[in-house]
Amino acid sequence: MRTNSGINKRQISLVVFVSVILFFYIPLLVLILYSFNSGKTMVWRGFSLQWYEELFFHSSDLWSAFRSSLIVALSSSFIATAIGTIGGIGIHWYKFKWKKYLQIVTYLPLIMPEIIIGVSLLIMFAWLKWKMSLFTIFLAHTTFNIPFVLLIISSRLDEFDYQIIEAAHDLGAKEIDTLLKVIIPMSIPGIISGFLMSMTLSLDDFVITFFVSGPGSSTLPLHIYSMINRGVFPVINALSTVLIAGTVLLSVSSKNIQKYMFK
Amino acid sequence: MKKINYGKIYTAPLTMWITFFFVIPTSIIFLYSFLKKKLRGGVLWEFSIDGYTALINQSFFKVVWFTVVISIFATFLTLLLAIPTSYFIARSKRKNLYLFLVIVPFWTNFLIRIFAWISILGNNGFLNNMLLSLGIIKSPLMLLYNQYAIIVVTVYTYLPYAILPLYSTIEKFDFSLLEAARDLGASKLQSLFKIFLPGIRSGIMTATIFTFIPALGSYAIPLLVGGQKSFMIGNLIARELKVTMNWPLASSMSVVLTVVTTIGIFIFLNTNKNKSELKNEN
Numbered sequence: 306m307r308t309n310s311g312i313n314k315r316q317i318s319l320v321v322f323v324s325v326i327l328f329f330y331i332p333l334l335v336l337i338l339y340s341f342n343s344g345k346t347m348v349w350r351g352f353s354l355q356w357y358e359e360l361f362f363h364s365s366d367l368w369s370a371f372r373s374s375l376i377v378a379l380s381s382s383f384i385a386t387a388i389g390t391i392g393g394i395g396i397h398w399y400k401f402k403w404k405k406y407l408q409i410v411t412y413l414p415l416i417m418p419e420i421i422i423g424v425s426l427l428i429m430f431a432w433l434k435w436k437m438s439l440f441t442i443f444l445a446h447t448t449f450n451i452p453f454v455l456l457i458i459s460s461r462l463d464e465f466d467y468q469i470i471e472a473a474h475d476l477g478a479k480e481i482d483t484l485l486k487v488i489i490p491m492s493i494p495g496i497i498s499g500f501l502m503s504m505t506l507s508l509d510d511f512v513i514t515f516f517v518s519g520p521g522s523s524t525l526p527l528h529i530y531s532m533i534n535r536g537v538f539p540v541i542n543a544l545s546t547v548l549i550a551g552t553v554l555l556s557v558s559s560k561n562i563q564k565y566m567f568k
Numbered sequence: 569m570k571k572i573n574y575g576k577i578y579t580a581p582l583t584m585w586i587t588f589f590f591v592i593p594t595s596i597i598f599l600y601s602f603l604k605k606k607l608r609g610g611v612l613w614e615f616s617i618d619g620y621t622a623l624i625n626q627s628f629f630k631v632v633w634f635t636v637v638i639s640i641f642a643t644f645l646t647l648l649l650a651i652p653t654s655y656f657i658a659r660s661k662r663k664n665l666y667l668f669l670v671i672v673p674f675w676t677n678f679l680i681r682i683f684a685w686i687s688i689l690g691n692n693g694f695l696n697n698m699l700l701s702l703g704i705i706k707s708p709l710m711l712l713y714n715q716y717a718i719i720v721v722t723v724y725t726y727l728p729y730a731i732l733p734l735y736s737t738i739e740k741f742d743f744s745l746l747e748a749a750r751d752l753g754a755s756k757l758q759s760l761f762k763i764f765l766p767g768i769r770s771g772i773m774t775a776t777i778f779t780f781i782p783a784l785g786s787y788a789i790p791l792l793v794g795g796q797k798s799f800m801i802g803n804l805i806a807r808e809l810k811v812t813m814n815w816p817l818a819s820s821m822s823v824v825l826t827v828v829t830t831i832g833i834f835i836f837l838n839t840n841k842n843k844s845e846l847k848n849e850n
Contacts, residue, residue: 322656325731335687336680395578420805424822448586542687552672
């Protein structure tokens, strides 16, 4: 009776699991398949690489949007990781006035709908008469990245033994030495995953970027949006295939990198 | 021992950044919602509750209702798929491979994921073409640009966000508890609802928050697959901000969205607390 129920549960979860995986991958596989279609529509007209040619050789706007995305992602992740790491250390190891409020406020952006962050930044930038550009996008991305870095760093710091810090102090290490030679080196895995998480979020963001971007400051998601609106579907198929391949490669290699570095 | 408070020094950049780019902007929205509108964007510095009185009409209530219903449906479906999936992954021997399969769509660009569904469900999309060429239908079905398309794409988008936290909770769940419950005579359903689901409560909570909040604040999904009639709050806010240029109204709507979200989280956290008579969390 009991083994029977176990099999049942397992069967149900297996069926759901398989359906979920199909649900995840069928749309992606359709995109990949039709990126090799020689026709413009979703009717199969034969194999062709013309959309890749179009993507790589005749889409300079797209590549400049991609470059903007990379610039914003790298810079905002760098600043967010720096601010988030040092701030997370401060919150974790020390007691100070208003600490509780600071903790609550820094996590609020995580649970706020992102459109609110986009709208509020747009209104503030307009009030300050700042022109929308890659710089305002950078500011917005740093803002939504910081809470994620904090979250990752503090879960890493939770695993620490406070006695290590005390030992460093007892052995005469100055505050700055403890920070640079003990706390930060031990947080490196957290810092790296915080940085990677920020990169991913930044490269992926459409909604907030949509509000704080101006003419001439297009990121890759904004460019894809305009391509969808203009109906240049086959090129998006080719781009999707390249991006999906990139995602798979990155996740495989980041797994391996982590394996070598931290195990 | 005298000590300089390094906590304040370390958190100074964080405090400044969050104040300037989060606290002040959101406060400005709140302030703007009580001001008069200027013709082409911006505000006049006069107190007014126009931003709120303009909200009291049927069409806005309809949009709020539509937004809440869509979000609840999408969240429910997401959990319904995510819990068995995470259970399966947590109990299987090839966890890493299966997690990898979940992470790839999670890392695939958000707009690409939406676009994939446009090219499948569109009038000239993959599905319609398949059905037409197989002779099952005579004319293309209108699969895109309705509320079902919004729900499908929302579930598709947030499912990985629900699976990952659920997986990590289920992985830590002590399955011998279920055996114990069965030994003590609990039925299958009893052990599911009284032991397993309460046991993975924190995972369910995280998964719900990760799905429900973004769904409430949806902008891109209804914009791209919802069609003319399926406006969600996010689309109204964007219209008032960028098209009709009524900034106090955009602000008051943002305040409403924030309040609805907060109420949603609050109700959810409370019902969850009542359900399990566990000791209070830290």
